[in-house]
Amino acid sequence: MLNLLSFLFGIVSLVIVIPATIPLLGWANWLALPLIAIGVVLGQLSSSNSGRNFNLIVLLIAAVRLTLGGGVI
Structure with missing residues (x-):
């Protein structure tokens, strides 16, 4: 059951x-990071x-x- 929840958080x-890979939308990654952490x-x-492995990917x-965009862009 926890594995299914982890997959749902990952999806x-x-x-x-x-x-968020589109330029100027990199800030959306900051919204996704807490969800990814919960999934992990x-x-x-x-x-x-x-x-867990899916969430780590x-x-x-x-x-x-985030590193390519300098953390914001």
Whole structure:
């Protein structure tokens, strides 16, 4: 059950992160980061690692985009 919740948080976060790759929408990554963190914690608490790994991939995408844009842009 926790793994399913972790996937749901990851999918919602991915829906926010994908449009945030467009220039001048990088601020949306800051909205997605708390959701990603909750998804990682839920994935860690579950017996399966797939939800956690999915959230970590989404976190990597958001973090790379934030560093390329200087944290805001």
